[in-house]
Every structure is written in C-alpha cells, then in structure tokens.
Amino acid sequence: MIKRQLIGKAAIAITAAMVMLSGCGKDADTDATEGSISENTTTAESSTSSENGTKGDTKGDDKTDGEKKPVTEKVENGFPSYTSDTSLVPTGETVRSFLTGEWINDTVGYRRPLAVMINNIDAGLPQSGISKADVIFEGQCEGGVTRLMAVFQDYDDIDSIGSIRSCRDYFPFLAAEYDAAYYHFGQSDFALEFLSDPELRAFNGMNGKYNYVRRTDRVSPHNVFTTPENLVTAMVSNKVTTYLDEDYVAPMKFSTSSTPADCPDGEKCITLETGYAYNNSYFKYNEKDGLYYRYEYGEPQIDEMTGEQIAVENILFKMVPGEQYWNGSPLYLLTGEGIGLYVTNGTAQWIKWSKEVDGVNTNLGCNYTYGYGPTTYTYEDGTEVTFNQGKTWVCIYEEEDKGNIKIKSK
Numbered sequence: 001m002i003k004r005q006l007i008g009k010a011a012i013a014i015t016a017a018m019v020m021l022s023g024c025g026k027d028a029d030t031d032a033t034e035g036s037i038s039e040n041t042t043t044a045e046s047s048t049s050s051e052n053g054t055k056g057d058t059k060g061d062d063k064t065d066g067e068k069k070p071v072t073e074k075v076e077n078g079f080p081s082y083t084s085d086t087s088l089v090p091t092g093e094t095v096r097s098f099l100t101g102e103w104i105n106d107t108v109g110y111r112r113p114l115a116v117m118i119n120n121i122d123a124g125l126p127q128s129g130i131s132k133a134d135v136i137f138e139g140q141c142e143g144g145v146t147r148l149m150a151v152f153q154d155y156d157d158i159d160s161i162g163s164i165r166s167c168r169d170y171f172p173f174l175a176a177e178y179d180a181a182y183y184h185f186g187q188s189d190f191a192l193e194f195l196s197d198p199e200l201r202a203f204n205g206m207n208g209k210y211n212y213v214r215r216t217d218r219v220s221p222h223n224v225f226t227t228p229e230n231l232v233t234a235m236v237s238n239k240v241t242t243y244l245d246e247d248y249v250a251p252m253k254f255s256t257s258s259t260p261a262d263c264p265d266g267e268k269c270i271t272l273e274t275g276y277a278y279n280n281s282y283f284k285y286n287e288k289d290g291l292y293y294r295y296e297y298g299e300p301q302i303d304e305m306t307g308e309q310i311a312v313e314n315i316l317f318k319m320v321p322g323e324q325y326w327n328g329s330p331l332y333l334l335t336g337e338g339i340g341l342y343v344t345n346g347t348a349q350w351i352k353w354s355k356e357v358d359g360v361n362t363n364l365g366c367n368y369t370y371g372y373g374p375t376t377y378t379y380e381d382g383t384e385v386t387f388n389q390g391k392t393w394v395c396i397y398e399e400e401d402k403g404n405i406k407i408k409s410k
Contacts, residue, residue, distance in 0.1 A: 067258060069094050072105035077156050079229050080236040087243040099134035099153050099178070101254025101389040108154050110243045114231050115175035117184040118148040119163040120279065122297050124222035129161035131303035131310055137174050139396035140330050144278040147171075151178055155228040160305055162225030164205060164212065167191045169368075170332045170396065172200040176372040177251045179244055181235050185212065185224050190325060193361055199372050203234045210234045251374030253386050260290050260313065260388040264379065266347030268409040272315060274395060275404025283315060283393075285346050292343065294393070313390025317341035317405065318353055318375065322398030326365070332396055335369045339399065340377060344388045348407045351385055352378050 074092040083089075088110040097104040099113065113134070118127055120138070130136060133150035141147050149171050152158070166186035172194060175182040185205040187195060195202045205212040211230045215223045235242050255261065272292065273282045281296035291311040294301040300309040319339045323331040337354040355375045361368040377385040397405075 070103050072103060074105055075107045075156055077229075079232045079242075081232075081242045082236045082239060083243055084241050084245075086245045086247070087241050088246055088248070090243070096254070097134070097153065098248070098250035098252070099151065100391060101252075101256075101387065102258075104154065108156075111153050112235070112240070112242055112244055113175075113178050113180035114152045114155060114228065115171075115178065115180035115182045116150050116152070116161055116231070117165050117167055117171060118150050118161075119165040119222055120146050120148050120296075121222070122279070123219070124163045124165070125297070126302045126304040127162065128225060128304045129155075129158045131306050131308045132158050133391070135178070135392050135394065136310075136312070137171065137394045137396065138274075138276075138281075139168070139170065139332065140276070140398075141168055142327075142329050144276070146276050146279060146281075149174060151175070151180055152228065158228050158305065160225050160227060161231075163215075163218065163222050164224045164226060165221070167195065167202070167204075168330070169194055170330075170334055172197075172202055173334055173370050173372065174394075174396075176200055177374045179248060181231070181240060183226075183231055183234070185221075188329060190329060190331075190364055193363055193368075194370070201235075201240050203231075203238070209237075249374075252392070253384055254389055255386050258389055260345040260390075261386075262345050263342055263347040263349035266342075266349035267407060269343050269346060269348035269407045270410050271406075271408040272343055272348065273404075273406035273408070275397075275401055275406070276395075277404075283312075283343070286311075287346060290345060291390075292393075311391075312393045313344060313388050314392040315341075315343040316377070316392060316394045317397045318394060319397050319399035319402060322400045323366075330398075331364075331366070331368075332398075333369055334375070334396070335371045339402075341405065342377065342385055342387075343407075349379070352380065354378070 072094045090106040090110045093106045094103050095106045095109045097109050118130060130150045132155060133152050135151040137149040138146050147165060147168065164185045167184035168188055169191040172182050176199060181201045181203065183203050183205065194200060203210060205224065212224055212226045215225055232242060270285045271282060279296040283292040283294055285292050291313060292315055294310040302309055317340050320332045320334060325331050335355045335357045337352065340351045340353045342349050342351050353375050356371050356373055357369045358371040379385060
C-alpha cells in the first residue's frame, strides 16, 4: 500500500426519539430512482522535511510565508484509542492538516480520518454533521442520484452524522487515498468484491454492532445516524489504529499561505453548475469570504446540526469513463489518467489527474483496476496543483458529460 505522510457540540438537539439498532438482517437499500440493487449485509471490518506546499514533513517551520505558526490547544475528547509502534504520537504541537492545509493541533491532525457514506436524495435531507467535513466526495449511484462521502478529522463538535447510506464500489478507494476508516450501511453486490480488503478498513453498520440509530421522524432507509465516538469505537474494537502511521504522505499539496490564490490560467467562476441532473446542484461564490456555497434541489444545502449552509474553498472534478454494470449501476475506474477541473477563489481551470494501479479484479465482468494511493492533479505543463487552504468538494464525474458543467462569470 502507498502510505501518506501528514503535512499538515455546538449542535442543535435532535429531539426525535431514536431506536437502537440490534443485529438486523437484510435492510433493503433502494430508492425508486436508484433501481433494485440488493444490499448485502455482510460485514467487512478489518483487524488489522518540507512544509505544506510539498508532500512531506508533518511539522514544518514556525513561520510559513511570513505567517507565524499559531499556538493551538490539545483536544482530549475521551474517545477510546488504539495505536501501534508505527503510529504518530501527538504531543500537543501545532502542525499542518493534511486534509485542509491549515494549522491544527496534532491531537487532531494525527488522527485517522473517518470517511462516512451520506445520503443525498431529497427524502434524506437535511444531512447532519457534513458542514464539519474537511473533504466531501460526490458521485452517482443508480438513476442519476448522487451520494456523498464525507471525510472528517476534526469531529469533536459533531453530535450526529447522517443519514448514512450504502457503499458503491468506488467510494472505499477514495477513502483509502486518506488512509481513512470507511463507514457504510449496506452495499451493492459489486462492492462485496472489495470490502473485506483490510487495506480499506471498512465497517458495515448493518451488522448492528456499532450503535447506529434509526430516527423515528424519518422513514427508512433515510433515517440512519451515528456519532463520531461510535465510529472511533468501531476502529478500536477491530484493532484498527486510530492514529496515522509515521510514514504517512498527504494526498493533496496545499499552499503554505493562508491568502488564497487564483488558478494560474483560470477563467472567472462565480457560479458553477455541476451538471448533475437529478439534484440540479450548483455552487455560488461569495467574494467576501472566498467560499463557494452549495445549492441543490432548488435550495441552499443546509447542515441540520448547525443550521449552516455547506461551503468550501476548493472544488474538484475528476472525470472518469462513464461505464455501467449490467444492472445500470455506475462502473467508475479511478486509476490511470484523465482530465479534471479545479475551482477556487472565483476562478476555474481545466487540469489533469493520474493515479497508479495497485491491483486488478476480474470477477465483475471486466478488468477492474484499483489503487489505494492518492490522485495527483497537475496543470497542462505538468506542474502539480497547489490547492488553497480549506475544505474541498470533489465530484467524480463521467467525462462524456463534461459539457453539462457550466462555468459562469456571475
């Protein structure tokens, strides 16, 4: 496996009654728009020096681009932990987050991230906790519905995450780019080929072991929620280390300056229409705070826990061939190379991506190539993209639909 090195409850009360899940059998994970894909309940738990701006050392210098390293406080949440001889050991020092490039205390920055599958159909809104995610991936399931995978490292102020939905086969490999623990509630039959892989650290909530809850104010299957403590406890109970390894290498290269920069050869981008037809999602740039605010289904996308609209500094599109399995489920191969789009600071620029192949699966009717390592993003001249500090939204997108993306100057 390619390792990566770190460079880097103010919530509203959920008043609806919740019912603890016991060990349940098969829970159909279908929406009318998603087809009749089956959800197998088989669990897949595993047992098992430079500054940001380059991929390297976790600590860096006291100053970066004239900015003094701030003092940050240790975070002690009382969650269980599990470490090995190769785990990073937090000491309360300030480091760069490998997820955002921002300064953060190493008691947070050395944590193994939590990657959680999140419902994104309108019946499952509003979501809870995702405004706190450092990175959010979006990709299609059946019928054009998109599903999210939220990646968290700074999760201490989160009371509830959800609603949680099932896995599609390409999402665990996106989580692996961050060495994250991966959480889902059921999965497609195709995903079963991979979820027992210990490199993916996958945890299926349908086995009833991890204290997921069903809220009674929502209908199934849109009512499954959990907490960060439950997710961390799942890691510990399966002897998955809760801190990253010492040889961890960050998947993204961030600027060392907190002052955001334009794309070097970018065009103006105030409104970005994603082209996802089912939810009609788009982002709107706010020049005052430098954030892109997310909209879908004709409304601002809101986090139920905070009441805040989802907003990010960076948006990425990774274009992949739009293949399908026999039942219409997307077959997205994330390895090889292709084109992408980077949007930040009111600008947008087409870029390239590449990702190494670590293995091939031939049991799904094709040569399914996969990789655990990071995706590298470069400009046309081969220079690696340096991302602005902050949160990132990544769309896995069919390259044949590239023309549906609209970059607007107002």
